[in-house]
Amino acid sequence: MGDKLYGGIEAGGTKFVCAAGSGPDDIRHTLNIPTTAPEETFAACRAFFDRVIDEEGPMAGLGIAAFGPVNVDAASAQYGIVGRTPKPGWPGASYLQAFSGYGVPVKVSSDVSGAALGEYLAQVRVGAGQGARSLAYVTVGTGIGAGLVAEGKVLQGTSHYEFGHIYPPRHADDPFAGRCPYHGACLEGLASGPAIMDRWGKSLSELPDDHVAHEIEAFYLAHLAVVITLTHMPEKIIYGGGVMKTPGLIDRVRRKTVELLNAYADGPSAGDMDVYIVPPGLPDVSGIAGALALARQAVENAG
């Protein structure tokens, strides 16, 4: 397995990261591609993989960790097809069709699921989830989402999960109505980076440390931790994404989570919160590492 060449794509709304290597811990080639129209973006990805194949020989499989919504049900006729995103041109775009020319197994998952898988597999080496049999990866940035991995497998149902669109209770001091075009005051509508900008005119890092914005943000993100805990009981939760770079935010989230859970569930969430809620171990490469791991799983499942 170690000698095979795998391809991975972390397909984001702003950029696509392409990579190739023998696995998530051996990434030998990478390229960032701006996300434009699907055909143009896919063509740039193929040019990258074609060049890598010229240098290294054939590619065994391809893994794609894609922005949502995207169909991730391999049993569906819509597998690998982008759903109703507001991103122009992308609804209906097909990852499987775009890369069918390589004749190799392709596995499509969501971006946060890929990041969760990358963190999971890296944990033994360097990651934040050392020894965990299961973990959740949360991103708080332009959007809010969470992916889960248990025993090395991405968890999903008929679709990838959509934790960001759950409605939390409202913080009593929150003046903002929420900005999700579908749900208004869901988690993403209230606590994403754009929601913070809309509400305060500044990012969280630009607001003074004693500004109520910090407590409001921590309140919503702690409710997300409560939901993840009570609906999946993972061994740990990794909080990543741009908003989580705000100094002190993760500690506020930990404190509020302790208060809200009130030690109700046995297990890791009732233990040391500094071990349960953690920053990413691979802050920049968890997504693409996960995509390569998906490629390896695609080959294993096909073999």
Added chain:
Amino acid sequence: MGDKLYGGIEAGGTKFVCAAGSGPDDIRHTLNIPTTAPEETFAACRAFFDRVIDEEGPMAGLGIAAFGPVNVDAASAQYGIVGRTPKPGWPGASYLQAFSGYGVPVKVSSDVSGAALGEYLAQVRVGAGQGARSLAYVTVGTGIGAGLVAEGKVLQGTSHYEFGHIYPPRHADDPFAGRCPYHGACLEGLASGPAIMDRWGKSLSELPDDHVAHEIEAFYLAHLAVVITLTHMPEKIIYGGGVMKTPGLIDRVRRKTVELLNAYADGPSAGDMDVYIVPPGLPDVSGIAGALALARQAVENAG
């Protein structure tokens, strides 16, 4: 496999249902036992199984679908031990120890997980989840809980799930503070049978059809459907339990769920809500059928 004898216990806070048979669709003996002190209750269960074994020959395995919290992690030293329940005498009680004398594999799961498994396995024959690869079973009664089954397996993490203790947004017309001793206004604190009694002095069925209580209850239970959908994406959700016997309630829950989800997630939750949110197919026996199925899984896993 069909000729083996399995034992099952649906271990509730009010009564224990014991059963034995060759599987969930062949229950040949049952006994209801009032839930008293653990040792007394366990002894009555053993007397039942002893009598069945005398008649039918040896028992191959035992499945227990137990009221929570109970440790369901077979890798834990605390497996099968009851957690911090307010029920006097029960914290620390061990199901594994109580039934170790039979020398057979024992599998312990939560009550709602057992019901979910019973419904899942029955769906092909008579149940509500026909053909579903995954489903959630919700109970709304003295407490609120949900269990999930996918591909014939109960889903769990480090512990069984605790959907009932998630905090929903507050309904604007709800005058009630919530009654959960741990969380106040969590789903169980706001929408369980006792919460309805505390709030209105009557059960939902006793209140007129145009009383706001119905909409408030449906609001909270629809938020639970949203959480289940977005965190697990099952093929369907079964709503059972005493409160769900209120005429018209399931239709109100369906309507509010449609409104809250706003067709965001692709798949079953965006389709026919009468197929997605359904009453139990086995209203009275899903739990004990699931317990027998757990017994069979215990034997298969051990074999």
